[in-house]
Amino acid sequence: MTHAQRSQRLLERNGIVSSLVKAPVNLTRSGCGYALILRRHGAEGIRILKDADMLSGKIYEKNNDDWREVASDLS
């Protein structure tokens, strides 16, 4: 969770708002994890995290309760 919080703070400092949520169990590889949801500025947020070497896990597109994987093995 701390990693997600740290990423969220970095995005905040760059003016990007995100929501910290519990990830669906079927999406986490070892059970219980957190996800950051960016409703806007997704590409910019990903770039910021990547530049800071803080991008890990997977990226999904979320539509209501549907999570569609769009990138993986980011760490």
Next chain:
Amino acid sequence: MIYLDNAATSFIKPPSVYQAVRNALMCASNPGRGAHQTAMNAAKIVYDCREAAAELFHMDDPSRVVFTSNATHALNIAIHSLVRPDSRVLVSGFEHNAVMRPLYASGCKLQIAGRRLFDSQAVYADFQNKIKAADLVVCTHVSNVFGFELPIDEIAALCRTNAVPLVIDASQSAGLLDIDMRRLGAAFIAMPGHKSLFGPQGTGILLCGQEGRPLLYGGTGTNSASPDMPELLPERLEAGTMNVPGIAGLLAGIRFVRDRGPEIIHAYEQNLLNVLIDRLSEIPRLHLYTDPDRRQGGILSFTVDNTDSESFCEALSRKGIAVRGGLHCAPMAHQSAGTEKEGTVRISLSPFTDVSQLEQARRAVRELTEL
């Protein structure tokens, strides 16, 4: 009661600390265990505290700030991470039992460097002579008995040069002296939250310069399907439910220290201590343990001729003065100073101490020595 036992625990806290503990009890539950509002409130408090500690101790990554229940817990994790039965460990002559007992329990080979009280040069020279035969150095920053400030920057540089990991016990310095993790390059720095960081009892911090080995195993709220502890810090070293009200208080305490400035607090206590030393020096039968340069923060130990320190402290307590006698859980420090037989009376100050309180303490000490 006049409280002068701040080296044990800072009993008087900034008002914001009491308020933060109360607020946390009313609005924060369990961090990392859910996404509902009270869990997220708790998670925010914990992360804010990690960030505040990382900033105060010059660390880039808040996830390397691990919360513990006290400095002893933090030191046990550090020692458990680095020491094996065949390790050769070099310690100063002023270590607390929080360092010595886990080292003894590990079965490692112990060597002591630097036993001359208030002689930083001699301490450094002894470390220099012995470091080649060491796999690890564990060193207190400031003696909890005498306030003696060990030359930690120089010892850290020696460790870096010789590629020997360093564990620092910052129990008496955190919140008062500049502790720069980047500059020191220590493997671990351990500290309590309840002394000069003004958090409640039951809080501590381990700053991790390297990966640690878990001392406790259990739930972390993440990676739950795995039988192993998570690989990532801080969760790797934080099994079980956290002391969120305590951490909330610690956050308020750290902000108090940050806003006032550790160097300002330290200078205030040092000035008070100078006043105290000058006034107690006039009392016959007292022997004060003082640094010639008066670099001993807010801690002063003294002995009274032919008087047991515990009995003297009990008598002071009856007069409303709270100080601590005996060996202060640091028998080796007393052996180094030659005070192991009777112990010492220790007065320790805080930013909430004032001169009028010191004057009342002086009067009480004087009256007791005249009996």
